[in-house]
Amino acid sequence: MGTLLAILHFVVAIWAIMNIIGSGATPLAKVLWTLLVLVFPLVGLIVWFLAGPKSSAQAA
Template sequence: MQIEVTGILGLIHLILTIYAIVRIVGSSAGTGSKVLWIALVLLLPVVGLILWFLFGPS
């Protein structure tokens, strides 16, 4: 059971990360802002996603 739950959570995290990166790239923010947000999402996986959902470019 432990492996299955971890696998599902990992898959959900991967989907959310890809979704965030696609939304960041498609936003109207400047190039520097996009690069910083993508780096934040990739380098701080959970915290970066939470910060992006709360404060990211719309």
């Protein structure tokens, strides 16, 4: 069960980082959001989901 959760977390973190990179945020904001997701895994993902930069496709 733990391995499945670890794999799920890894997939979600990669998805979040890809969305951060594709967002319209400044380069500094992208780096800070990515660090937040990586350093604080669960809390970072939740905060990013609620308040993070939106992708340029969603903003248009």
